[in-house]
Every structure is written in C-alpha cells, then in structure tokens.
Amino acid sequence: MNTTESPSDFNNLETLSTRELLAGINSVDATVPQAVAKALPQLEALVEATVDRLQRGGRLFYIGAGTSGRLGILDASECPPTFGVPHGLVIGLIAGGDTAIRKAVENAEDDAAQAWQDLLAYAITDKDIVVGIAASGRTPYVIGGLEQARRHGLATGCIVCNAGSAVAAAAEFPVEIVTGPEFVTGSTRLKAGTAQKLALNMLTTATFIRLGKVKGNKMVDMQLSNAKLVDRGERMLMDELGIAQPEAAALLQQYGSVRAALTGRNSLPGETGAGVVN
Structure with a gap:
C-alpha cells in the first residue's frame, strides 16, 4: 500500500x-x-x-x-x-x-x-x-x-x-x-x-x-575552498598538532590540505606531534 x-x-x-x-x-x-x-x-x-x-x-x-x-x-x-x-x-x-x-x-x-x-x-x-x-x-x-x-x-x-x-x-x-x-x-x-x-x-x-576520507572525526581531505573551511582546517591542525594558529596557517599554505599538512609536519626530523594522522 x-x-x-x-x-x-x-x-x-x-x-x-x-x-x-x-x-x-x-x-x-x-x-x-x-x-x-x-x-x-x-x-x-x-x-x-x-x-x-x-x-x-x-x-x-x-x-x-x-x-x-x-x-x-x-x-x-x-x-x-x-x-x-x-x-x-x-x-x-x-x-x-x-x-x-x-x-x-x-x-x-x-x-x-x-x-x-x-x-x-x-x-x-x-x-x-x-x-x-x-x-x-x-x-x-x-x-x-x-x-x-x-x-x-x-x-x-x-x-x-x-x-x-x-x-x-x-x-x-x-x-x-x-x-x-x-x-x-x-x-x-x-x-x-x-x-x-x-x-x-x-x-x-x-x-x-x-574509504579513509575521515581521520578521527575530522574531514582531513576537505577542499579549502573558502575562508570558513580554511579556518576549520587551521583549527584541525591546531588541535591535532598542539600548535598555534600562525603555524597552522603556514602549514596549510605550504601543503594545501589538512591531510598533507599533518603528514608532512609529522614526518619532519625530530617532530612527534600529537594526534598523528597516517
């Protein structure tokens, strides 16, 4: 029916x-x-x-x-x-x-x-x-x-x-x-x-x-297509890595995505960082 x-x-x-x-x-x-x-x-x-x-x-x-x-x-x-x-x-x-x-x-x-x-x-x-x-x-x-x-x-x-x-x-x-x-x-x-x-x-x-497009509870592969999403990406990096906003902003600009920034930052010699994302 x-x-x-x-x-x-x-x-x-x-x-x-x-x-x-x-x-x-x-x-x-x-x-x-x-x-x-x-x-x-x-x-x-x-x-x-x-x-x-x-x-x-x-x-x-x-x-x-x-x-x-x-x-x-x-x-x-x-x-x-x-x-x-x-x-x-x-x-x-x-x-x-x-x-x-x-x-x-x-x-x-x-x-x-x-x-x-x-x-x-x-x-x-x-x-x-x-x-x-x-x-x-x-x-x-x-x-x-x-x-x-x-x-x-x-x-x-x-x-x-x-x-x-x-x-x-x-x-x-x-x-x-x-x-x-x-x-x-x-x-x-x-x-x-x-x-x-x-x-x-x-x-x-x-x-x-x-399919691995989220890590923890974060959209690490999201497109940084506007100011709101860039801000969200910076906050993800600050939370995961325990860093301040200026460093988070620099990492995003350098790597172009949250996932790439997390991977790149954590792969630097001598860097451990919190909340490592593979």
Missing part, C-alpha cells in the same frame, strides 16, 4: 493558526528518525555494496525524479568539498535533466527508458552502483533505470518510503523507510523527503569514512 499517499492525520489545516501548523508539522517530522532506524540493516548492506564498488574503481550514481532527484544531486554535489573526492565519483541524475533541478519537467518521470540513456552518457560500467531514489517507489524513470542497470551487471540500490514497491523489487540492495502519511496529504517533499535526506547523509558519510 502507498502509505505516503494516505490521508493526513490532520484535517482542516486552513483553519489552524501558524503555531498550530508548525507544531503539527514538527510532531510528524519527529517520527522520521525512528523510521530510518528500522531501515539500518538495509542501509548497512547498501553502504557495504557501495564501498565495494568504489574500491574497485567504480562510481556511485543516483537516479530520481522531482524532490528525490534533487536530493540525490544535492548529496552528490556535497561529496567533493566534504571528502576531497573527484566530482565524477558521485553523480546525481534527475528525470528531465538539469532543467528539472529548478523547474518541474512534465511527464519526465514517466519515461521508463530515459534513466538508462542518461546513465549511458557517463560510459557506465559494471564496476558502478546505481541507487534509485523514489518516495512512492513506483516512479517509471527509476524502475526502468534500475532494471537495466541490474541486467547489465551493475550493483543496484534504492531509497523508498513505501513497503513492497516496484522500485525496491528492481534493486539488489533496497532501503525501505516507511514514513506513512504526510502532514499535507501526498506532499512527499515533507516527511519522506526528510527521511531520504537522512539516508543519503548516512550512505555517503559512512561510505567515505570506510
């Missing part, structure tokens, strides 16, 4: 005050982490499959439509600055192409053949993994893409918010986060979208920690 389309537990929303509306939305949102927790075993399997494919030299692709597609693109775009990985390692594709990121493209999600064509444009191989994102679990664009990917020997996963869906059936590593009715009936950009965002956070964060 498509529980994401079930009637809201709230009614007469137009008669509620602003505070009542906010409290209602908040109360519904509070159920999302519990729904995600129930899917942790499935998420674990998907992370392990993703780590395996990336270790083989493969890539992670997201395919989705509407809010789901945009969430995949968001997660993919945040991996390079956070973990210092190449921009082509995690790729988000949305039904309707880049135009659909900002403006809905009518009927694009109903084309079951288009996702595979979109994937082929990236010279996809059986080393890659494709994760479909669909709150409803019935989006033809996602189903078709997963079916073709699996047929061609790629690893496949999905993140859906209904149980027993066609998308889950098409994926080798399905993640089903059953979020139930939305505050506004059928508006899956709300609770379902929040659940998908949490799952995507977990998928790529756990994957890149497993």
